[in-house]
Amino acid sequence: MNQEPYLDQWQTNGSMEDDDMGMPSGKYARMEGDEMGENKERFARENHSEIERRRRNKMTHYINELAEMVPQCAALGRKPDKLTILRMAVSHMKQIRGPHTDETSYKPSFLSDQELKHLILEAANGFLFVVCCQTGRVLYVADSIQPVLNLKQEDWLHHNLSDLIHPDDQDKIRDQLCGGEVAVNKVLDLKTGTVKREGSSTSRVHMSCRRGFICRMRVGSLEPLHRIRNRRPIFQHGGHNYVVMHCTGYVKNTPPSGLEGATSSCLVAIARLQVASMPMCPDPTASSQFSVRIADDGKMTFIDSRATNLLGLSVDQLLGGFWWQLAHPADEQTLRDGFNTLMRDQQVRLNVRIRTSTDYLPCSISAYKFLNPYSEVFEYVVATHQIISSEDSTWQEGAIYPQATSDFNHPQNEWRPEGARDASTWPQWDQTFPHV
Numbered sequence: 001m002n003q004e005p006y007l008d009q010w011q012t013n014g015s016m017e018d019d020d021m022g023m024p025s026g027k028y029a030r031m032e033g034d035e036m037g038e039n040k041e042r043f044a045r046e047n048h049s050e051i052e053r054r055r056r057n058k059m060t061h062y063i064n065e066l067a068e069m070v071p072q073c074a075a076l077g078r079k080p081d082k083l084t085i086l087r088m089a090v091s092h093m094k095q096i097r098g099p100h101t102d103e104t105s106y107k108p109s110f111l112s113d114q115e116l117k118h119l120i121l122e123a124a125n126g127f128l129f130v131v132c133c134q135t136g137r138v139l140y141v142a143d144s145i146q147p148v149l150n151l152k153q154e155d156w157l158h159h160n161l162s163d164l165i166h167p168d169d170q171d172k173i174r175d176q177l178c179g180g181e182v183a184v185n186k187v188l189d190l191k192t193g194t195v196k197r198e199g200s201s202t203s204r205v206h207m208s209c210r211r212g213f214i215c216r217m218r219v220g221s222l223e224p225l226h227r228i229r230n231r232r233p234i235f236q237h238g239g240h241n242y243v244v245m246h247c248t249g250y251v252k253n254t255p256p257s258g259l260e261g262a263t264s265s266c267l268v269a270i271a272r273l274q275v276a277s278m279p280m281c282p283d284p285t286a287s288s289q290f291s292v293r294i295a296d297d298g299k300m301t302f303i304d305s306r307a308t309n310l311l312g313l314s315v316d317q318l319l320g321g322f323w324w325q326l327a328h329p330a331d332e333q334t335l336r337d338g339f340n341t342l343m344r345d346q347q348v349r350l351n352v353r354i355r356t357s358t359d360y361l362p363c364s365i366s367a368y369k370f371l372n373p374y375s376e377v378f379e380y381v382v383a384t385h386q387i388i389s390s391e392d393s394t395w396q397e398g399a400i401y402p403q404a405t406s407d408f409n410h411p412q413n414e415w416r417p418e419g420a421r422d423a424s425t426w427p428q429w430d431q432t433f434p435h436v
Contacts, residue, residue, distance in 0.1 A: 117142070126245075126272035129156065133177040133251060134264040136161045148273060149243070150220030166216035166235060166242045176211050177251075177267055209250045211269060216242035245271045294367075294381040298322045298339055301380065310387055312357030323383065328353035328360050335365075342369050342381050354385065362388040 063082050067073040072088040073080055080088070111119070117128070127148050130140040141156040161177075162170045219241045222234070235242040249269025290310055293302035300323055303315045311318075318326070324335040331352035338348040347368045353360040367383035 118144075120270075126270050128268075128270050131161050131177065131267045131269075132264060133267055136173075136177060138164075139266065148271070149217060150222075151218070155220075164218050166218075166237060169215040172213060172215060176213050209252070211250060211267060212246075212248050214244060214246050217245045217271065219243045243273065245273060247271045289384055289386040292323065292326075292383045292385065294323045294339070294383060296343070296378055296380075298324070298336075307385075310356075310361075311354070323381075326354045328355065338365070338367065339381070342367055345369060351388075362390070364388055 067085045070089050070092050127145040128142040138156045247269045253265050290304035290307040295301050303318050324332045327335045338350045341348050350365040354363045364386045369381050370379045
């Protein structure tokens with residue numbers, strides 16, 4: 001028996017995807033999709049309009065600022081339109097720049113040649129000079145050489161540059177004056193890969209024309225030149241003083257106009273004082289002095305490494321000991337009294353004998369108390385020991401200034417007994433010290 005398929009009377013006129021009201025759900029989906037697309041387009045138009053509005057406002061603001069800066073716009077009785085503002089701004093900039101169109105020869109029209117030269121030389125802290133590459137003769141030197149090298153223009157003009165620099169730097173100068181002329185007028189064509197000669201009318205400065213080197217130039221008297229004396233080192237050769245100079249410039253194929261005897265290429269450069277990175281004092285290992293840092297109890301907390309070379313004792317042997325234990329037994333009380341004076345905020349200078357690994361050496365000591373600059377709390381005592389030559393007859397033992405007294409009381413367990421002068425009360429050094 002065949003069973004007839006069951007048909008729902010509510011769905012005879014619709015598909016299974018229709019909703020309860022008999023309307024297909026796909027129609028709702030199409031309507032919602034259309035509305036969403038319209039909303040996206042509307043939002044995009046609104047965002048674009050907002051962006052354009054902001055851009056126009058910024059442009060209007062900048063153009064108004066430009067109108068306030070241009071004198072022609074400010075002189076108008078009415079507010080000019082944007083095109084007029086831009087046109088007047090371009091005209092004003094051309095007027096400031098002047099008639100020059102060559103970028104390499106451009107200079108502000110409101111500055112004269114002398115004013116521009118002095119500004120450049122003052123900013124460079126040096127002097128300008130021109131040297132003939134073929135002969136090495138100085139064709140021009142600025143008057144600003146006087147405060148730099150304490151020399152006059154006549155001391156350089158028409159002299160050979162090799163005579164004005166240190167003999168060890170003459171080969172370097174010759175290399176800077178010659179070479180590179182063949183390659184100056186040749187350029188590489190990137191399209192064809194061939195080397196072509198560059199036209200002589202070009203105003204571009206080729207990279208191979210640039211020069212930068214350091215040399216030692218002769219300097220005049222050092223007495224009025226405090227800057228040079230502070231910018232060591234100063235070299236001496238043949239009775240002349242030389243100072244390190246940094247030269248920067250370029251080789252010009254056609255010599256500058258107005259120079260006599262200029263027939264070939266020239267080196268145009270500015271020489272500046274080279275700031276030395278070398279220490280102002282001599283080699284620390286060759287010095288005859290060393291420093292010691294002392295705590296408030298009289299113990300040495302820091303000792304300069306130069307003490308090892310001068311005393312023949314290692315830093316580890318000296319650290320942690322009392323400062324006055326460095327002195328001769330007869331000078332120990334003088335050094336202790338000097339420490340008492342230091343603790344009363346008085347600087348002292350002492351002449352004592354300090355021990356070495358084998359003997360005693362005369363020594364001049366200058367010391368002061370260092371306080372924390374923020375809290376004014378005592379930090380340590382700094383004592384500088386200057387070893388005196390045995391040939392110096394002016395050295396005398398004792399306190400120089402001021403005379404110290406011994407009424408400064410420390411805890412008794414920190415001090416050595418007054419009567420302990422024999423070697424058994426000394427610290428246990430690795431070496432044996434003689435008694436004098």
